[in-house]
Amino acid sequence: MDTTDTTPIIPEPAKRKRFASFRKSLTDFFASLYNINAFIIRFFKEAFLPPYEFKEIIRQCYETGVRSFTLISLTGFIVGLIFTKQSRPSLAEFGATSWLPSLVSIAIMRALAPLVTALIAAGKVGSSIGAELGSMRVTEQIDAMEVSGTNPFKFLVCTRVLATTLTIPILATYTGLISILGGFLNVYVNEGTSYRTYIGQVFDPLSFIDFTAALIKSIVFGFTIGIVGCYQGYNSSSGTEGVGKAANGAVVTAMFLIFIEEITIVQITSWFR
Incomplete structure (x- = not known):
């Protein structure tokens, strides 16, 4: 019986190289985690x-909310109708089928309205923020603001984060109402249910x-x-390529975190309950 060991022998330099690569990846991961926590803090x-940038916050709320109004309206109506x-x-x-209004309200208000709104905003608003701040970083506009005595973090980051935090709940509420309206259109065409009856059945199963x-x-x-x-754009590098990576990273990372937070x-x- 042949007992020869045929296991391939990995050269010692190759083992050291793999270990060094793994150690670098681990170090980069914890460094990124530290930078993210420091950014949030x-x-x-x-x-x-103080000082508070109220005008910039209002402008960013307009950019986040009003400019997304048409897309949110169309998407919300279609979601309610199709569901x-x-x-x-x-x-x-x-x-x-008489339970349909209650089913629609529970599904939309509990899950679909906030989630759909957040995913649309992540694709539209998140990528816009990442690309805008990334472009300002690679063209050294942020560095110029620091040299001139302006606090770019407060003016660029704080205003945008506060704007999205304030605006997304409003958009989600609006999405829920438009989705319920889309559901009513389908119920009215098929069952002839009146609007008053439909609204009563919609809000009956919902609780505080x-x-x-x-809202949370x-x-x-x-x-x-x-x-x-803001994190992706504010910390971008590598020229115009970094701007694209910042926009893409903002969308992908935000969507991934949104699903984790939803669960x-x-x-x-x-x-x-």
Whole structure:
């Protein structure tokens, strides 16, 4: 019986190279984690201390909210219409189409309205913030602000994060109402349900916890979109390539964190029901 060991022998230099690569990756990970935490802590230190940039905050709220109004309206209406249309056949099998308004309201107000709004904002607003700040960083406009005595972090970062944190809950509420209106159109065409009856059935199963959880999720999502977009753009490098990476990183990272936060908040909320 042949007992020869055929396991390939890894040269010692190759092992050291792999270990060095792994150590560098681990070091970079913890360094990035430290930088992110320091960035968030700096925001909370400077956001609520004078001087306050109220005009810039209002301008950023306009950029975040009003300029997203058309897209949010169209998306919210379609979500409510399609969700109602797709849910009807399943309920019709059990003769429970009268439950459709309640199902629509629970699904939209508890989950879809904040989540859909946050995902749209992450793609539109988050990428815009990342690209704008990234462009200012690579063209040294931020450095010029620091030299001139202006605090670029307060003017550029704090205002945008506060704007998204304030605006996303408003947009999410509006999305929920427009989605419910889209659901009403489908219910009215198929069942002939009056608007008063439909609205009564929509708000009947909702509780204070549902509205509170939706509001908390919207605030958290808005803060996440703003802080991620600002971090990616404020710390970008490598010229124009860095601007693209900042915009892409803002969208991908924000969406990933939004899903994690959605799962976490839903789990916490379920403990109070």
